[in-house]
Amino acid sequence: MxxxxxxxxxxxxxxxxxxxxxxxxxxxRQKPVPSLLLWRKTQMDEVHSRLLLHFRNQLLMWLxxxxxAVLAISLMHPATGGKAQQESVWIFDLSASMQTLDTHGIxxxxxxxxxxxKQLDSxxxxxxxxxxxxxAAVEQPLTRSDDRAEARRQLSTLVAQNGSSDLAxxxxxxxxxxxxxxxxxxxxxxxxxxxxxxxxIGVVGVGESMPNQAILDVxxxxxxxxAFAQIRNDGPAVETALECHAxxxxxxxxxxxxxxxxxxxxxxxxxxGTQEVCVRFAQPDALQADDTRYGLAPRQNRHTxxxxxxGNVFLQHALAxxxxxxxxxxxxxxxxxxxTYDLYVYDGCLPEKLPQSGAVFAIDPDGEVFGIxxxxxxxxxxxxxxxxxxxxxxxxxxxxLDEIAIKETRVLNGGTAVLQTNEGxxxxxxxxxxxxxxxxxxxxxxxxxxxxxxxxVLIQNLLKYLLPDSTAxxxxxxxxxxxxxxxxxxxxxxxxxxxxxxxxxxxxGYLRDTNEIGIYALIEQYADGAERETRFTLHxxxxxxxxxxxxxxxxxxxxxxxxxGLRDWSTYLLMLLFVLVLVEWxxxxxxx
Amino acid sequence: MLSDAFLARLDAFALRAGRAATGGAGGMRRSxxxxxxxxxSDFREYVAGDDIxxxxxxxxxxFDRLFLKLFMEEKQQRLxxxxxxxxxxxxxxxxxxxxLCQALGYVGLCGGDSVVLYTLSGNGVHSxxxxxxxxxxxxxxxxxxxxxxxxxxxxxxxxxxxxxPQGQGICFLISDLLCEDGYEKALSSLLYxxxxxxxxxxxxxxxxxxxxxxxxxxxxxxxGQKLTLNASYDxxxxxxxxxxxxxxxxxxxxxxxxxxxxxVVPETAFEEQMLRVLCNAGLIA
Numbered sequence: 001m002x003x004x005x006x007x008x009x010x011x012x013x014x015x016x017x018x019x020x021x022x023x024x025x026x027x028x029r030q031k032p033v034p035s036l037l038l039w040r041k042t043q044m045d046e047v048h049s050r051l052l053l054h055f056r057n058q059l060l061m062w063l064x065x066x067x068x069a070v071l072a073i074s075l076m077h078p079a080t081g082g083k084a085q086q087e088s089v090w091i092f093d094l095s096a097s098m099q100t101l102d103t104h105g106i107x108x109x110x111x112x113x114x115x116x117x118k119q120l121d122s123x124x125x126x127x128x129x130x131x132x133x134x135x136a137a138v139e140q141p142l143t144r145s146d147d148r149a150e151a152r153r154q155l156s157t158l159v160a161q162n163g164s165s166d167l168a169x170x171x172x173x174x175x176x177x178x179x180x181x182x183x184x185x186x187x188x189x190x191x192x193x194x195x196x197x198x199x200x201i202g203v204v205g206v207g208e209s210m211p212n213q214a215i216l217d218v219x220x221x222x223x224x225x226x227a228f229a230q231i232r233n234d235g236p237a238v239e240t241a242l243e244c245h246a247x248x249x250x251x252x253x254x255x256x257x258x259x260x261x262x263x264x265x266x267x268x269x270x271x272x273g274t275q276e277v278c279v280r281f282a283q284p285d286a287l288q289a290d291d292t293r294y295g296l297a298p299r300q301n302r303h304t305x306x307x308x309x310x311g312n313v314f315l316q317h318a319l320a321x322x323x324x325x326x327x328x329x330x331x332x333x334x335x336x337x338x339x340t341y342d343l344y345v346y347d348g349c350l351p352e353k354l355p356q357s358g359a360v361f362a363i364d365p366d367g368e369v370f371g372i373x374x375x376x377x378x379x380x381x382x383x384x385x386x387x388x389x390x391x392x393x394x395x396x397x398x399x400x401l402d403e404i405a406i407k408e409t410r411v412l413n414g415g416t417a418v419l420q421t422n423e424g425x426x427x428x429x430x431x432x433x434x435x436x437x438x439x440x441x442x443x444x445x446x447x448x449x450x451x452x453x454x455x456x457v458l459i460q461n462l463l464k465y466l467l468p469d470s471t472a473x474x475x476x477x478x479x480x481x482x483x484x485x486x487x488x489x490x491x492x493x494x495x496x497x498x499x500x501x502x503x504x505x506x507x508x509g510y511l512r513d514t515n516e517i518g519i520y521a522l523i524e525q526y527a528d529g530a531e532r533e534t535r536f537t538l539h540x541x542x543x544x545x546x547x548x549x550x551x552x553x554x555x556x557x558x559x560x561x562x563x564x565g566l567r568d569w570s571t572y573l574l575m576l577l578f579v580l581v582l583v584e585w586x587x588x589x590x591x592x
Numbered sequence: 593m594l595s596d597a598f599l600a601r602l603d604a605f606a607l608r609a610g611r612a613a614t615g616g617a618g619g620m621r622r623s624x625x626x627x628x629x630x631x632x633s634d635f636r637e638y639v640a641g642d643d644i645x646x647x648x649x650x651x652x653x654x655f656d657r658l659f660l661k662l663f664m665e666e667k668q669q670r671l672x673x674x675x676x677x678x679x680x681x682x683x684x685x686x687x688x689x690x691x692l693c694q695a696l697g698y699v700g701l702c703g704g705d706s707v708v709l710y711t712l713s714g715n716g717v718h719s720x721x722x723x724x725x726x727x728x729x730x731x732x733x734x735x736x737x738x739x740x741x742x743x744x745x746x747x748x749x750x751x752x753x754x755x756x757p758q759g760q761g762i763c764f765l766i767s768d769l770l771c772e773d774g775y776e777k778a779l780s781s782l783l784y785x786x787x788x789x790x791x792x793x794x795x796x797x798x799x800x801x802x803x804x805x806x807x808x809x810x811x812x813x814x815x816g817q818k819l820t821l822n823a824s825y826d827x828x829x830x831x832x833x834x835x836x837x838x839x840x841x842x843x844x845x846x847x848x849x850x851x852x853x854x855x856v857v858p859e860t861a862f863e864e865q866m867l868r869v870l871c872n873a874g875l876i877a
Contacts, residue, residue, distance in 0.1 A: 028807050028808065028809050028820065029804075029806065029807070029808050029809065030808070030809045030811060031804060031808045031809065031811070032683075032810075032811045032813050033683070033799075033802075033810045033811065033812065033813065034679075034680035034681075034682075034683040034768065034770055034796075034799055034813050034814075035680045035768075035770035035772075035812055035813065035814060036810060036812040036817055036819050037770050037771070037772060038770070038799075038831065038834050038835050038838060039810055039819055039821070039831065040819070041834050042827065042830045042831045042834045059824075
């Protein structure tokens with residue numbers, strides 16, 4: 001015996017007022033009679049106890065209590081039996097496009113919820129339901145439950161996010177269940193038009209084709225006092241107004257004629273030195289999430305480097321090519337520098353103790369540097385080339401590596417090879433929890449590399465690797481995605497302030513709570529109390545703005561619907577209740 | 593008080609008595625004594641001393657013998673009306689008892705009988721003077737109207753002690769027979785005293801088929817005793833069976849002793865019902 005709706009037990013509370021009513025209103029009435037002669041001759045129920053007076057032989061009361069009990073039990077939906085269970089897996093697309101409003105002003109998400117509720121009402125009793133939500137990640141708010149109330153509650157809590165949806169991941173999970181369990185039906189509630197072709201998967205297409213205009217990108221040039229917005233029109237030709245806010249103040253308003261299904265750029269005049277711009281449509285359209293976009297001026301993070309060398313003009317100038325880089329020189333005898341630098345460059349020497357923080361670039365070291373070990377010396381190394389791998393490809397970008405000759409070098413073991421000869425790696429990099437390290441296996445003065453055009457390029461590439469922009473990976477990120485933040489290893493505490501002002505500590509270098517649209521701030525706090533704030537923006541994925549394609553529903557005819565659900569006894573109990581009502585009426589009619 | 597129209601209808605009726613009247617003053621009721629009334633009774637041969645005015649001369653002409661025509665003597669009958677005026681009679685049947693008593697008395701008075709009214713109540717026994725003649729009806733009616741049901745009456749104790757006149761008579765006992773001590777001795781004593789007894793047992797509809805529900809505390813109207821009971825369907829059903837059995841016992845008792853028994857449950861229009869009941873029971877004709 002199972003109870004499909006345990007909440008129905010609340011109906012038992014009705015017993016209390018019934019008993020109270022009988023206690024309060026069933027008083028003894030006095031009735032004069034001509035004589036007690038015949039009453040005494042009658043074998044009757046004479047009552048001696050006043051306490052039991054109210055209850056004994058109160059057939060009506062017992063009938064009414066029984067009716068309440070039957071009603072309560074029927075509301076609890078007692079069920080028995082049940083062998084193989086029919087199962088359903090519902091996947092809900094929570095992508096940003098599900099926020100799109102139709103011509104009636106109702107969102108696609110709400111349409112999906114309404115369709116799901118209808119299916120839930122017609123779902124056989126005992127059928128188990130699993131709900132998967134596909135936003136940037138796949139979540140499972142309801143797992144194989146036959147509790148309809150819980151399912152309705154979960155349905156009502158579904159909200160479209162600002163990111164894309166990992167429908168593939170959700171479908172993979174659902175199909176895995178389909179393989180493992182018999183009779184699993186998969187239904188996807190989505191506005192994605194490409195889902196209808198999927199085999200063995202039912203699709204409830206929601207939403208209608210709606211025209212939409214989206215702001216795809218906003219860039220700011222503070223020096224010239226200009227901002228650019230890239231606009232796309234997914235719909236018929238339209239004329240629309242765009243507002244431009246600089247530092248929160250409305251500074252420009254443009255009316256733009258947009259061709260049908262075309263993309264265009266709009267230029268705004270902003271005050272010089274503007275760091276933050278917000279462009280938005282004056283009138284909202286079907287999808288409001290892409291009607292506003294923020295833009296930030298390019299970042300200018302300054303770095304400091306300590307070059308420990310007996311004298312290396314090439315290296316010194318190559319490092320100083322970056323105008324935001326400040327290079328301090330030190331002799332090898334002063335290699336044990338206590339000051340804090342972003343980068344330590346050791347040219348032909350190593351300090352007794354490597355720095356606790358900051359990046360390290362060691363040239364022809366005579367010992368191990370954070371896991372990279374110089375090995376045997378090789379003479380007349382030829383054929384310097386880029387090593388395989390993504391890291392090497394990025395570091396060797398724009399390098400010719402032509403006719404580079406090395407008189408003597410040491411092969412490097414450990415780390416990731418960037419440049420290699422026939423004998424082995426001559427430039428390797430390595431990343432630990434606290435350091436980024438690059439080791440060059442030869443003395444620059446014993447090669448022609450400094451004379452090549454490749455040298456300053458290689459040094460700048462190395463600097464990009466060794467001193468990464470903490471929010472560089474955010475440039476292409478969108479809402480809902482997991483964002484990697486390369487915080488300064490010297491920062492003792494790192495937070496991210498969301499557009500709503502919520503402070504989220506960053507512990508493993510990733511920000512996962514990225515559903516908000518707007519300007520985020522990475523805040524790094526150092527030991528001396530200083531703080532560095534780096535801002536970045538997140539918006540909905542541009543693909544979510546294409547809402548002019550109508551999703552198509554697809555039904556699936558499953559081969560074997562042999563599963564039988566639980567037998568719900570509530571109908572029979574309601575019939576019993578009806579009989580009890582008739583009996584109670586008859587008893588009430590003829591009197592107790 | 594009975595209406596004049598109803599009294600006019602009663603004029604056409606007379607009390608029916610099973611036995612011939614004996615004793616008493618001359619009246620309109622036939623007696624066993626031969627008398628000078630116009631009603632023929634028999635013939636017998638003439639003996640010396642007979643009144644020659646009664647010789648049938650036509651018979652002498654045919655038979656040549658003297659025959660004497662005999663005529664019925666009409667005498668006055670005693671009608672004793674015993675009215676139970678205990679408190680139990682006050683529950684929906686007192687008015688009927690009063691009207692019944694008045695009607696019987698009126699028929700008796702109009703029939704030339706002498707009527708005596710006995711009222712039995714908690715205050716004791718009250719008997720009227722012997723009333724006779726139609727003109728006495730008003731007094732009889734007033735006496736009955738003045739009586740109010742009160743207290744308890746033990747029929748078996750009170751009725752045998754009633755001072756009934758000597759000789760035969762007609763006796764009507766109007767009661768509900770709801771006496772703790774019984775009624776059998778009362779009826780037997782009346783028979784013993786040569787009364788032609790008629791028992792009119794009056795019950796209200798509520799006594800026969802009580803309507804109540806739930807728990808009730810019943811109060812005896814005569815002695816104030818209380819009884820708390822659960823008036824369930826079964827209890828009421830058993831009561832109705834008990835009541836019917838009680839009435840049947842009274843009927844059997846009366847039948848066994850030649851007592852006329854009339855069971856009356858008064859209806860709203862009691863005059864018509866009363867006339868029907870008295871005729872059906874053979875009390876009046």
